[in-house]
Amino acid sequence: MTHFINLTLNGLATGAAYAALALSLVIIYQATRLVNFAQPAFALLSVYAALAVTQLTGSYWIGFAAALATGLTVGAAAERLVVRPIARVSPLNGIIVTLGMLLVVQGVVGMVWGNEQHGFGYAFSYVGRFSPADAFAVGAVAAVAVLLFLLYRFTPFGLRMRAAAHHPEAARLSGVRVGLMLTAGWAIASAIGALAGMLAGPPFLSPNVFDTVFVFGITAAVIGGLDNPFGSILGGMLIGLGGSYVSGYLGSELATLSALVIVVVVLSVRPDGILARPTARKV
Amino acid sequence: MSDKPLLQVQDLTAHHGAVRALDRVTLDVPERGLYAVLGANGAGKSTLLRTLTGLHPATSGRVTLDGEDITHLPAERAVTKGLAHVPEGGGVIVELTVEENLRLGGIWRGRHDPDTMAEVLDLFPPLEQRRGKPAGTLSGGERQMLAIGRALMARPRVLLLDEPSLGLAPMITEQIFTLLGDLRDRTWLTVVLVEQNAAGALSTTDHGFVLDQGRLAAEGASDDLLSDDRTRHAYLGF
Numbered sequence: 053m054t055h056f057i058n059l060t061l062n063g064l065a066t067g068a069a070y071a072a073l074a075l076s077l078v079i080i081y082q083a084t085r086l087v088n089f090a091q092p093a094f095a096l097l098s099v100y101a102a103l104a105v106t107q108l109t110g111s112y113w114i115g116f117a118a119a120l121a122t123g124l125t126v127g128a129a130a131e132r133l134v135v136r137p138i139a140r141v142s143p144l145n146g147i148i149v150t151l152g153m154l155l156v157v158q159g160v161v162g163m164v165w166g167n168e169q170h171g172f173g174y175a176f177s178y179v180g181r182f183s184p185a186d187a188f189a190v191g192a193v194a195a196v197a198v199l200l201f202l203l204y205r206f207t208p209f210g211l212r213m214r215a216a217a218h219h220p221e222a223a224r225l226s227g228v229r230v231g232l233m234l235t236a237g238w239a240i241a242s243a244i245g246a247l248a249g250m251l252a253g254p255p256f257l258s259p260n261v262f263d264t265v266f267v268f269g270i271t272a273a274v275i276g277g278l279d280n281p282f283g284s285i286l287g288g289m290l291i292g293l294g295g296s297y298v299s300g301y302l303g304s305e306l307a308t309l310s311a312l313v314i315v316v317v318v319l320s321v322r323p324d325g326i327l328a329r330p331t332a333r334k335v
Numbered sequence: 336m337s338d339k340p341l342l343q344v345q346d347l348t349a350h351h352g353a354v355r356a357l358d359r360v361t362l363d364v365p366e367r368g369l370y371a372v373l374g375a376n377g378a379g380k381s382t383l384l385r386t387l388t389g390l391h392p393a394t395s396g397r398v399t400l401d402g403e404d405i406t407h408l409p410a411e412r413a414v415t416k417g418l419a420h421v422p423e424g425g426g427v428i429v430e431l432t433v434e435e436n437l438r439l440g441g442i443w444r445g446r447h448d449p450d451t452m453a454e455v456l457d458l459f460p461p462l463e464q465r466r467g468k469p470a471g472t473l474s475g476g477e478r479q480m481l482a483i484g485r486a487l488m489a490r491p492r493v494l495l496l497d498e499p500s501l502g503l504a505p506m507i508t509e510q511i512f513t514l515l516g517d518l519r520d521r522t523w524l525t526v527v528l529v530e531q532n533a534a535g536a537l538s539t540t541d542h543g544f545v546l547d548q549g550r551l552a553a554e555g556a557s558d559d560l561l562s563d564d565r566t567r568h569a570y571l572g573f
Binding site: 208211212214215218219221222223224225226227228229230 | 388390409410411412413414415419420422426427428429430431435438439440442443447485489
């Protein structure tokens with residue numbers, strides 16, 4: 053039983069990073085109907101920025117803030133300068149260009165920081181079952197989810213964001229600057245991606261450190277329904293738990309496989325994702 | 336108030352690709368009243384409204400509102416000048432609740448305005464009952480009410496309506512026309528109504544503009560257009 057509890061807690065902590073990354077994908081997908089394949093690269097850049105700032109100032113938390121700030125900036129800049137001019141032509145171009153950004157940003161990080169591993173610390177001690185670092189991971193993602201919910205559901209800014217995402221023309225006619233909302237969505241999403249990076253990065257950073265995390269993150273987003281933020285969080289937790297149980301009971305070499313099994317099972321039962329809403333009628 | 340018309344359109348031309356959808360349209364819309372824009376399918380009625388609010392770019396010509404040139408203003412600024420546009424189909428956001436749709440209408444004015452909200456809900460009692468429900472659960476007629484209500488939340492000077500009768504039962508269409516008449520009588524609102532249903536629109540409005548292949552083919556008092564057989568047969572099809 054203790055073993056089971058340990059595995060559950062472990063799974064939740066790992067799942068938190070997947071959930072955050074999945075959430076960042078979903079926010080962008082909701083706004084632009086685009087899967088941002090560059091999200092792990094933005095997270096990578098953000099975490100290396102945190103590494104640099106932490107080395108400079110000696111403070112993890114200043115580095116943490118730097119990561120979020122980098123995420124915000126990179127996300128906004130990518131939408132404004134790269135994605136918007138290209139995705140206007142066709143959505144496929146938009147997806148390809150995010151793949152391109154993934155390679156470029158990963159390459160640049162490798163050029164600047166080298167391809168070797170850099171030690172990178174946790175927010176808190178990672179010793180013990182459900183360590184403070186684990187608790188922080190789960191707590192941070194829960195806090196982000198609640199804040200996002202409040203922001204989207206109860207503020208005028210959130211109403212603008214939702215209107216722009218669901219019906220850009222009606223939003224514009226109501227005076228909403230839809231382009232600005234898209235930029236804001238990319239910025240918020242990439243800051244959450246940076247958080248995912250801060251959770252999943254330690255103990256060692258290298259340019260490919262998020263490759264697996266991204267695979268699990270995008271899997272979590274798909275399980276959740278791709279345009280449902282809560283679904284993506286649930287999906288992330290499911291993948292985290294699945295991986296943890298499978299590696300605990302069956303062997304760690306099978307952990308990756310568990311994600312595949314979860315996807316197949318979930319999507320065969322609910323093809324639109326766990327929390328997919330019934331498709332709304334459009335007039 | 337100036338004696339100039341509130342909304343002036345001069346030589347307005349617009350294209351869909353290579354096709355000229357609006358061809359040097361010139362018309363004046365004075366303040367306060369109900370105006371119909373009529374014509375066959377593809378005559379350019381919707382394009383006219385969309386070009387007025389900037390959803391569609393003007394190739395040449397000028398649109399002025401109260402003397403101010405708004406021809407090339409982006410669509411999201413139109414409402415800030417007093418132009419509220421209900422697009423074809425209403426543009427109700429089905430994922431948002433009724434109340435959120437209404438709030439969206441007034442969002443450009445910054446802070447929430449319960450007074451206008453109360454006025455609008457008073458105008459459309461069915462919306463009041465379904466305030467917290469997703470707009471996707473409304474019937475066609477209720478959606479059109481919500482679309483108009485959302486536009487009114489912006490406290491516009493000119494309300495542009497694109498085929499509010501589309502897909503509605505005749506009785507509901509009549510209700511909406513009656514409501515527009517009431518609005519005209521009670522407020523300073525100017526309403527420009529694009530309609531396929533020419534007979535219905537002319538019996539409600541004060542003045543009509545008839546478009547044919549992007550050109551202004553006829554205009555006049557609605558009663559005169561109704562009784563002018565030549566215009567009716569040639570352009571309005573009844």
